[in-house]
Amino acid sequence: MGKGGEKDDCPPRAAFKGSPKKRWVVDGVSYDLTPFLAKHPGGPDFLLWSANRDISIAVHTYHKDPERTVLPLLRRYRCEEPPVKSVKRLMGVPQFLLPPRFDAVTDTPSYDWGPGTFLADLVKEMARPAVARAVEAADAAFDRHALILLFMYGVIVSAWLSCVLRPSVAAIALILLRTALAGAGHSFVHRPKSPWGALFDFNYVGHCTTAVDGHALLHHGYTQTEADVKRGFFGGMMGVARAYRVPIHTLHKLGHVVTGCLVRQVDLQLERDAEEHQGVEDLKRALGLGNWAHVGFWAVHVCLRVELYVAWRQGLRWSWLFQFIGSLWLNTLLVVSSHDFDDLGDESERDWAVFQLAETHDMSITGWPRLDCWLSAGLAPHRAHHLLPYQRSAYANIASEPAIRRVCERRGIAWDPPKGLGSEILPVVFRRLFAPACDPATREALYADAVAEHASWRQLAYCVSYVGAGVCGIGSI
């Protein structure tokens, strides 16, 4: 039980009725952070989602100066028992998100931390008063602009549904606004205790509840390794024959809009603690930790369905469909563009920040960083975002770039210019989008030739099950 009065704040251990004791592993040492859950400045969710895992990466990268702040505090919660690397073999995530036979104990990478690493140098650069001031001003500007975009979204939707605005103009404006708002949601998902993370779902692609774990913790921590669940984002649709891929994936996502996301959310709120689930809601209820995290989800998703219903009633079906397909595919391609998901990273690299720099690239659309940030769903300043995932906004990532470049220069690491979306990124993404069908998990070819790929019962069955999975809230969220 810790020192300094923790005892009074501790939820009773008996609150974990029927569920085993929780462990959090940091640098090979086990901790029981149960008494700290309600006191974590970032809220209990990040800790509950990562219970029974190795959280070394999150500790070292989601805090500004963990050596001074987090590591000393952790000592209070150390467990006097043999250390383990991870308690849950599947990290508490569904099997379909991980490669076959994945085992967290052997398949999650370990990194070096502390003096001499890129991140240790960057912590010093980021602590300079001028950098800190620039980041703070950038966050404030980002929030103002996000609010303006949200207001514009409300105006455009109202004008469209009341037939004041031409449906084609409204649809194009909505595609751009959904992309920008999803970018805002992306930044908010990285913030502690922010209900605005639900904006992440405005582009019909993601699911904000799973984003805390799937995106902020697992994708950012384990980028481009076998434990990076985002690598599977493109996987399901790759099992569909290339000529059917776009329409079948569109139907799959339509299933998410009609029922799938709601089914998945209810499932998440009810699911128990198990090898393939974290049972976060169950634990929160047991610990009496309060549960407002889903208000944003329901607000955004009710709004999306009311829009669909009213558009249908008003005879605006085609413009709804146009803005749905446009938003879905623009944002899907942007997500897939953010990394080269077919290449696994250099597993021998032990400096986490150097690995992140090699596996991530920035994106340029117009050449104006702040505008590109909205047009790219927040993915334009991507390298800074991956090195500093605790930052509160995409503008802060832009403001941090000079500090990162100084560290790169000192360490002799090249800082490549951003890749052009149209000239460099999309040609590669389109080649991948129309590649022959393959196994969603292993990426091995499934059919001998294009005829077998498009005209087999096996393919027909896969297409039906993929669309059905969307209706049930499975896959690609």
Ligand SMILES: [Zn+2]
């Ligand atoms: Zn992110």
